[in-house]
Amino acid sequence: MSTTAARPAPATPPAPSPSPPPAARRRRRFSPTAYVLLIPAVLVLLAGMGYPLYWQIVTSLQEFGLAQQFGQPPTFVGLDNYARIFSDDRMWAVVVRSVVFCLVNAFATVGIGTLLALLMKAVHPVVRVVLQVSLLLAWAMPLVAAVTVWKWLFDWRTGVINWLLVQMGFDQYSGHTWLAQPLSFFFVATVIIVWMSVPFVALSMYAALTQVSDEVLEAARIDGAGPARILWHVTLPLVRPVLSIVLLLQIIWDLRVFAQIKLLQDGGAPVGETNLLGNFIYEIGIGRQDFAGAAAVSIFVLALTVLLSWPYVRNLLKEDR
Amino acid sequence: MKIVRMAAVGVAAALVLTACSSGDDGGSTGSDGTPEAAEITLWLNGADTPEELRDYLKTTFEEENPGSTLVIEEQTWDDVVTKLTTALPDAENTPDVVEIGNTQSPTFTTIGAFRDLTPLYDELGGDDLLPSFVEVGMSEGKNYALPYYFGSRYMFYRPDIWTAAGLEKPTTLAEFGESVTALNDGTRSGFAIGGQDWRNGISWVFANGGELAVEEDGAWTSTLSDPNTVKGLEEWQAVYQGASNVPATERDVAYWDFLNDSAEGGAPAAATIMAPGWARWSIGDLTTNDDGEEVRDGMADESKFDIFALPGVDGGIAPVFAGGSNVAISAQSQHPELSENLLRIIFSSEYQQMLGENGLGPANAQYVDSLGDDKFAQTMIETAAASKLTPAAPGWAAVEAAFVYEELFQAIAEGGDVTELAAQYDERITPMLNGQ
Numbered sequence: 001m002s003t004t005a006a007r008p009a010p011a012t013p014p015a016p017s018p019s020p021p022p023a024a025r026r027r028r029r030f031s032p033t034a035y036v037l038l039i040p041a042v043l044v045l046l047a048g049m050g051y052p053l054y055w056q057i058v059t060s061l062q063e064f065g066l067a068q069q070f071g072q073p074p075t076f077v078g079l080d081n082y083a084r085i086f087s088d089d090r091m092w093a094v095v096v097r098s099v100v101f102c103l104v105n106a107f108a109t110v111g112i113g114t115l116l117a118l119l120m121k122a123v124h125p126v127v128r129v130v131l132q133v134s135l136l137l138a139w140a141m142p143l144v145a146a147v148t149v150w151k152w153l154f155d156w157r158t159g160v161i162n163w164l165l166v167q168m169g170f171d172q173y174s175g176h177t178w179l180a181q182p183l184s185f186f187f188v189a190t191v192i193i194v195w196m197s198v199p200f201v202a203l204s205m206y207a208a209l210t211q212v213s214d215e216v217l218e219a220a221r222i223d224g225a226g227p228a229r230i231l232w233h234v235t236l237p238l239v240r241p242v243l244s245i246v247l248l249l250q251i252i253w254d255l256r257v258f259a260q261i262k263l264l265q266d267g268g269a270p271v272g273e274t275n276l277l278g279n280f281i282y283e284i285g286i287g288r289q290d291f292a293g294a295a296a297v298s299i300f301v302l303a304l305t306v307l308l309s310w311p312y313v314r315n316l317l318k319e320d321r
Numbered sequence: 322m323k324i325v326r327m328a329a330v331g332v333a334a335a336l337v338l339t340a341c342s343s344g345d346d347g348g349s350t351g352s353d354g355t356p357e358a359a360e361i362t363l364w365l366n367g368a369d370t371p372e373e374l375r376d377y378l379k380t381t382f383e384e385e386n387p388g389s390t391l392v393i394e395e396q397t398w399d400d401v402v403t404k405l406t407t408a409l410p411d412a413e414n415t416p417d418v419v420e421i422g423n424t425q426s427p428t429f430t431t432i433g434a435f436r437d438l439t440p441l442y443d444e445l446g447g448d449d450l451l452p453s454f455v456e457v458g459m460s461e462g463k464n465y466a467l468p469y470y471f472g473s474r475y476m477f478y479r480p481d482i483w484t485a486a487g488l489e490k491p492t493t494l495a496e497f498g499e500s501v502t503a504l505n506d507g508t509r510s511g512f513a514i515g516g517q518d519w520r521n522g523i524s525w526v527f528a529n530g531g532e533l534a535v536e537e538d539g540a541w542t543s544t545l546s547d548p549n550t551v552k553g554l555e556e557w558q559a560v561y562q563g564a565s566n567v568p569a570t571e572r573d574v575a576y577w578d579f580l581n582d583s584a585e586g587g588a589p590a591a592a593t594i595m596a597p598g599w600a601r602w603s604i605g606d607l608t609t610n611d612d613g614e615e616v617r618d619g620m621a622d623e624s625k626f627d628i629f630a631l632p633g634v635d636g637g638i639a640p641v642f643a644g645g646s647n648v649a650i651s652a653q654s655q656h657p658e659l660s661e662n663l664l665r666i667i668f669s670s671e672y673q674q675m676l677g678e679n680g681l682g683p684a685n686a687q688y689v690d691s692l693g694d695d696k697f698a699q700t701m702i703e704t705a706a707a708s709k710l711t712p713a714a715p716g717w718a719a720v721e722a723a724f725v726y727e728e729l730f731q732a733i734a735e736g737g738d739v740t741e742l743a744a745q746y747d748e749r750i751t752p753m754l755n756g757q
Contacts, residue, residue, distance in 0.1 A: 065756065066406065066428065066432055066756070067432050069406060069410055070409070070410050070432045070433060070434055071410065071433075156568055156571075157590075175566070175568075177568040177570055177571075179570060180568050180569065180570040265724075266399065268515065268517060268568070268570040268571045268572055268574075269570055270570060270728060270731060271723075271724040271727060271728060272724070272728050283722070283723050286403045286406070286722065287403075287719060287722030287723045288716075288719040288722065288723055288753065289406060289428075289718075289719055
């Protein structure tokens with residue numbers, strides 16, 4: 001950091017000192033150590049991510065069903081699987097649903113998480129520790145257990161939520177089935193997913209907020225800025241790097257949400273109308289044993305993830321530089 | 322003690338059986354003709370096979386095959402097709418012997434996932450084995466999966482509530498519909514059934530002579546639009562809407578809870594339910610068993626809990642969905658001979674009788690008596706005799722996994738136009754049945 005700051009003109013570094021760099025450069029180029037050190041990381045990346053991705057692409061270009069899984073040689077069919085997938089109306093309904101669900105959840109999670117972080121910054125340390133422990137407990141709860149409990153809470157016959165609403169005078173909620181309509185199904189799913197991911201955002205944001213120096217905030221206060229202006233114009237810009245990486249992660253995670261939806265669907269829901277991309281891939285690949293079709297949708301989801309997160313990645317890269 | 326005695330008998334019988342069969346076929350065996358000792362894995366689904374039977378299988382197998390062990394792994398019905406799809410082709414990780422839902426069998430028998438059991442067919446029971454299950458496990462004239470047990474479903478009801486309303490056991494399907502509709506008072510269902518519960522709902526289709534799909538020249542066609550099928554679906558729609566307060570999105574509900582008095586001793590949530598025979602043990606008044614646990618008394622009070630078979634359109638018995646499963650050996654099993662030995666134990670008279678004593682219909686018709694001769698056994702045998710399987714199409718497991726019928730029945734339950742829905746779903750299901 002300090003070296004770049006010290007240089008007067010970073011755009012023209014090779015010009016000033018002509019004699020030492022070639023030697024240094026040549027030595028660097030022919031030094032095998034750096035490349036040797038890179039090998040493990042590259043191998044892990046290739047084996048862990050490249051190989052499955054390669055197979056995913058290959059499978060998506062083949063006819064690959066149950067018969068192939070049991071040993072028949074697959075045939076190459078070019079882009080047939082993609083054509084089949086893209087001409088399916090249900091696929092586009094799922095895509096739109098997933099993107100909307102993902103964005104709503106990601107922004108809700110980050111919004112609520114940030115507010116909780118601000119709250120933690122403001123309250124008494126004892127209260128803060130209680131808050132942090134509760135958040136950690138919610139985060140550490142195994143997914144299946146958490147969803148099961150939420151399912152019981154929203155149960156149409158014996159659920160606490162319906163009981164509470166009826167006690168409060170909303171008699172129409174007696175025996176109300178939350179999972180029957182896609183909209184209220186996704187409301188329940190959103191509650192669960194936001195509940196599960198808020199702790200991560202809140203704790204990350206809290207860590208970021210502790211790094212905002214008190215002098216800056218005090219200076220702003222002396223200049224006459226109110227709390228809202230300080231938050232909007234001072235605090236948030238200072239924690240923006242953390243905010244954007246957390247939002248990026250949330251978008252990626254919420255686009256890939258699968259288990260929560262699947263578990264809720266098992267509790268009785270209109271499956272076709274509540275499928276998100278993850279469940280759609282599962283249904284095609286595992287349910288219908290159309291592994292090639294599932295691979296094609298997966299590749300599409302990969303592209304979609306890159307597309308959705310690209311603005312943030314570009315921002316992050318800019319900030320790094 | 323009983324187990325030990327039965328195990329001893331089982332070992333003796335099984336030894337005789339193996340003695341007869343050893344030397345039939347070669348394979349990866351030791352020098353003296355007996356299979357090499359190894360550990361084999363058996364996949365059973367759900368809790369359907371009681372603990373007593375599992376213990377029997379383990380002890381008998383291990384005594385009969387010295388040095389070998391049997392590991393039983395329990396799979397869930399929901400995931401078993403998925404797990405089989407990934408595990409069966411993998412010689413390293415395949416389970417050796419698997420239980421599979423009868424209607425799921427064709428998916429695997431048609432692609433060579435199972436070992437050919439034709440040579441063992443006669444030894445394991447031959448023509449005494451339940452024909453419809455044997456057939457569903459066949460492909461190109463060979464036996465790949467054999468029946469494990471059968472079940473069927475019938476109606477459980479509250480005679481006290483029915484009588485109070487001046488109603489009697491119905492004799493026709495139409496009468497059943499009228500009675501349960503009359504019994505629905507808004508909170509207590511006359512007949513509790515979830516909208517997505519097509520496995521119970523198709524009884525109305527079968528009763529009206531309808532089919533879900535038919536095969537012609539090797540190609541399957543979904544026949545929801547067939548007039549008989551439509552008639553059955555419309556009747557079911559009327560019964561659901563009139564008699565059930567269970568949401569249209571529900572399926573596989575623990576209906577037996579609905580029939581019991583509520584926790585505070587108040588009125589039950591339903592006057593009638595449809596369930597497999599073993600539901601009996603979850604129904605009845607609360608009592609304490611020998612271990613001091615609180616359990617249901619198995620419908621001891623006949624004036625409060627009773628059963629009847631779903632009546633047919635013109636009286637008699639309506640065909641219901643035949644529950645049950647098949648058993649098969651993985652084609653990739655590394656220990657086919659040990660696996661066959663396990664099948665010999667499963668099809669032994671001792672084990673078949675144990676199945677019956679535990680309320681599971683034995684695969685071998687000779688042992689059906691072991692179910693007993695009370696009304697539960699009689700009704701089970703009657704309804705099983707009249708029961709029907711779902712289409713044995715190669716893509717059937719895919720249709721089930723995609724929850725297509727759940728969606729269709731929900732749409733019907735919500736009051737959709739049956740003729741329109743039938744046409745729409747025919748178009749969707751036909752390609753799936755044929756493996757698209």
